[in-house]
Amino acid sequence: MARRPLKKPGIVADLDARKATILEAVVREHIDTAQPVGSSSVASTSDLAISSATVRSEMVTLEREGYLAQPHTSAGRIPTDKGYRYFVDHLQAGVVGVAQQQQIKDFFENVRGEVEDVLAQTSTLLSQLTSYTSVVVGAGHAMSPILSTQLVNLEARHQLLVTVFADGSVVKHSVTTNFDASHVEVAEASRQLHALLIGTTLDARVQVPSRSDHVASLVRDAVATLHAQQPTVDGEQVFIGGSSKVAESFDGVETVRKVLAILEQELLVVSLVQDILDQGLSVAIGSEHGYEPLSSCAVIVAPVTIDGHPAGAVGLLGPTRMKYGEAMAAARAVSAHLAHHFGGDERA
Amino acid sequence: MARRPLKKPGIVADLDARKATILEAVVREHIDTAQPVGSSSVASTSDLAISSATVRSEMVTLEREGYLAQPHTSAGRIPTDKGYRYFVDHLQAGVVGVAQQQQIKDFFENVRGEVEDVLAQTSTLLSQLTSYTSVVVGAGHAMSPILSTQLVNLEARHQLLVTVFADGSVVKHSVTTNFDASHVEVAEASRQLHALLIGTTLDARVQVPSRSDHVASLVRDAVATLHAQQPTVDGEQVFIGGSSKVAESFDGVETVRKVLAILEQELLVVSLVQDILDQGLSVAIGSEHGYEPLSSCAVIVAPVTIDGHPAGAVGLLGPTRMKYGEAMAAARAVSAHLAHHFGGDERA
DNA sequence: GTTGGCACTCGGTAGAATTGAGTGCTAGCA
DNA sequence: TGCTAGCACTCAATTCTACCGAGTGCCAAC
Missing domain, CATH: 1.10.10.10 (Winged helix-like DNA-binding domain superfamily/Winged helix DNA-binding domain)
Structure with a gap:
């Protein structure tokens, strides 16, 4: 061994x-x-x-x-x-069966669509492969530079700031003003914002205009709104697949309820996965992760790394008596394919 | 009575x-x-x-x-x-308890953020109010005119089309080319797309350039990608709250599994809700909705109507022996608040 | 240190007896 | 004719018993 x-x-x-x-x-x-x-x-x-x-x-x-x-x-x-x-x-690394390997291969060959869709479908795939509940976490874009922004006039006092990041993610923020902005003003603010923000990351300080006219006010509000989000948690995306597997994995209805209740709280799931990664573990068993309601669960985590940078993680949640070998192998395989899928000429 | x-x-x-x-x-x-x-x-x-x-x-x-x-x-x-x-x-309309009424009021007074966030949180609210699983469906934007588009250069052969609709929704589409597009070409294509698409809806025919240069090709690809989506189902957003309540509502583990498996398929949930609305019902009991795995469930649906236009729906899923009076009242109340929240000066 | 032997424990199961909630039916009453 | 009291009957659920047997802990012998 x-x-x-x-x-x-x-x-x-x-x-x-x-x-x-x-x-x-x-x-x-x-x-x-x-x-x-x-x-x-x-x-x-x-x-x-x-x-x-x-x-x-x-x-x-x-x-x-x-x-x-x-x-x-x-x-x-x-x-x-x-x-x-x-x-x-002390487990020797498990292997992924040929049928499953084929399934993964087929999946990544045929999958198309936006990042979110791919991640969501990947989560379903991983769950089907293992018959455990799967979690796919896409890294936030806090550190990704802004490629483009645009301010759009929805209504007189209501604008929408659309921001495109270099990792391909798009985020919108509502900006509400207490004055009626004209289309010209919004267009000008949009132009200034674009010039101001392009190439910056969310943690960067930006020199906003201090004038008191409508355009400057719009710009200030938009930047403030954009920077207001929590850099760590926000922007992270969670995709949970196969939550119905929870009902198969545990016999006590109460256990099922508790686990499902945890899975509903996406932020909590993200930090669970993050905690485990931070501990340098790939498996957290029973009470090791410190989440009491999950004390009868084991969580397997495999980081997704693209070009040496963390780009997210895939995870599996099952009973402590889960098939560790197979599950870990499947998680690693999917994680690797995911990295490759987004690594070659894309972003994650 | x-x-x-x-x-x-x-x-x-x-x-x-x-x-x-x-x-x-x-x-x-x-x-x-x-x-x-x-x-x-x-x-x-x-x-x-x-x-x-x-x-x-x-x-x-x-x-x-x-x-x-x-x-x-x-x-x-x-x-x-x-x-x-x-x-x-033959049930007389139920009423929402004062505590719950207050809870709804507080919620809508304090809730903020983008539409998606509000809808997701509303789903959680409704689930907490009733202790049933809740479904909130946001109507697609197929019929909403385009306010603005923008083509962004992610990589040489990889562009991102970002579209803003009048209802405030933002959609991105990847556009892949088989040639290296220059920044200038992308910018020009972006300009043309904006001019071409602004004010149109997704079902509208658009006159695309037939030239064979890079810019025209980009424009054609982008428009095709944008229009390729299924106008009915796609773009509709589903937010499911309180799926853990399923474990409380049914005793058979197998039933719980089946119901959860249904809830995982969001498209299916959307059409379930739509079917019920189409039948002009507000409740579907047992096998009335025709989804066999849900034959021990009842589904309550309340449409959300803004300015006379359908803008989505809220639903509740529980056992057939659910508290219809309370649940229907809660669904209607939340639906009304939702309509009001987005109706006053906003969009849904 | 290992093993066969043995008494003991205790959950699970199977069967019998019992309970009791609830029914269907009927005869009698208003 | 409709309602009711009464009664025999049914059957799931509960309780009790006995018992089985998987599995243990311990010990004496090898």
């Missing part, structure tokens, strides 16, 4: 080979059956030539050390979060 | 007063308790001075006529879709 060096958490010490094998057998079978796993089953399944009694005594140790738990006396063991963590950290 | 004239379906004949009262009592109690309702309970609850035996014999008739059903012998009755239909058609 290919070992990868331990990740950050470090709480998880190494186990001797036999314990590791037993733990792995328990995790594998429990992921498969969703049932507690007994010692005899492990003894016969694993390739260790060992009696069930020996397995049992090892299990006692594993339980004492926090890798396994017993739902009740006289039941088999189930893995704890720590047990899953060890399993994942 | 205030009677409203029967709606379109017409299959539902009138019942004599006593039967109607009994049916109503059954529906009310079953909505409340989710349990089959027995004759004695009806006899004591309703203000009819009638013995349970009489109620029973009436129930036999109601069952024969299809308003009630029996889960099994020796159980009480539950309403059928037809029973709910009668109930809804």
Whole structure:
């Protein structure tokens, strides 16, 4: 079994080979059956030539050390979060089946449309591939320079500022004035704004005119509105696919409800994904991510990197007993294809 | 009880007063308790001075006529879709509680931001008010005239057409060319497009230049891309709020899954809402809407009308045993506030 | 250290008995 | 004729029991 060096958490010490094998057998079978796993089953399944009694005594140790738990006396063991963590950290990389590989390939060959549409469809794809709920996060454009702006007169006191960023995203902002702006004034303000903002990023300071006429006022208002948005969260796009899979993954209705309630809050989902990435993890199991309602979930995250720059992330949300190998492989594959799709001659 | 004239379906004949009262009592109690309702309970609850035996014999008739059903012998009755239909058609209009009224008022007084944000938040509001899943549909802009367009050069062979409609919506389309367009050419094409498209609607024919130079080619491609979208479905925006309520409303996990799976398909949700509106209904119960996976659901729809023009709709999706009175009142109230919010001096 | 053996635990299941809510029917009454 | 009280009947749900068996923990022997 290919070992990868331990990740950050470090709480998880190494186990001797036999314990590791037993733990792995328990995790594998429990992921498969969703049932507690007994010692005899492990003894016969694993390739260790060992009696069930020996397995049992090892299990006692594993339980004492926090890798396994017993739902009740006289039941088999189930893995704890720590047990899953060890399993994942020592898992050899999974592979994507050929059928799925084909499906991904076909998808990215045929997909067309705007970035948002592609991301949304990618989310659906990833969910179908894995039968878990999928999250695709498109990075915000806070750092992307402005290519063009335009101020459009909707009504006398109501203008619309349309901004195009170099990453291809388009954002609109309403600008309301307390005076009736003429079409000429709006056109002039639009011209000035364009000259003023082009090439700048949202965090840049811009020299706005200080005059008190209508045009200057329009320009000031427009710039203020544009810069008012939260640079970090705002502009980030979330696409959630396969939320119905939640109902398949968990049996308790209450759990389903809680998870769905979390998924409804997009900002929260973004920060969840971001938190996990910040911790340098690719999987957060159970309570590792600190979101209590998701304590029976595992979250897999794969960053999307284009030209060395973070451009978003794809994620999967499933029960802690999810198929980590397959799911991680699928997430990585989709993330790579996504990067390639937008990397070649496009933007993300 | 205030009677409203029967709606379109017409299959539902009138019942004599006593039967109607009994049916109503059954529906009310079953909505409340989710349990089959027995004759004695009806006899004591309703203000009819009638013995349970009489109620029973009436129930036999109601069952024969299809308003009630029996889960099994020796159980009480539950309403059928037809029973709910009668109930809804003869329901006096519900009222919105003062607390809720205040909540709606506060919401619309404080809400700000772009149309999309308002609609999304409205959906959440409506869901919170009713504890059902809410759907807000913003009408497409197919019929809205174009206020402004702009072609922006993203990369040599990749332009972005940004279109602003009079309703305040902004749409972007990628235009890909097989030649390297210069900035000057793009600017010229942008100018021509603006002149060409301004004031037109998407269903209008536009005289495109037939020359074979880069600029003309750009203009042709851009117009084609813009007009390629499906005028009916595309551009319509759906905002679903409170999908976690689905898990509360139905007990079978399988039902929850099916309903969520439907909600994932936004186009389908739009046509569901549209279908119901087209039928002139405000409620579709059980199988009335023809979407089999939603046969245990009822859907309430209230159109949003601004200046006499349809501008979208708000909807609620719950179990057939939902609180029709409250829910319909809430949907109507929110719809009215929405119309007012965008009607006064804005657009929808 | 490993293993076979054994007593023990305890959730799950199956069956029987019981309960009780609710029905349908009928005979009698206004 | 319509209503009702009464009654036998039905059947899901509940409770109780017994029991099974998967699985454990422990121990003595190898």
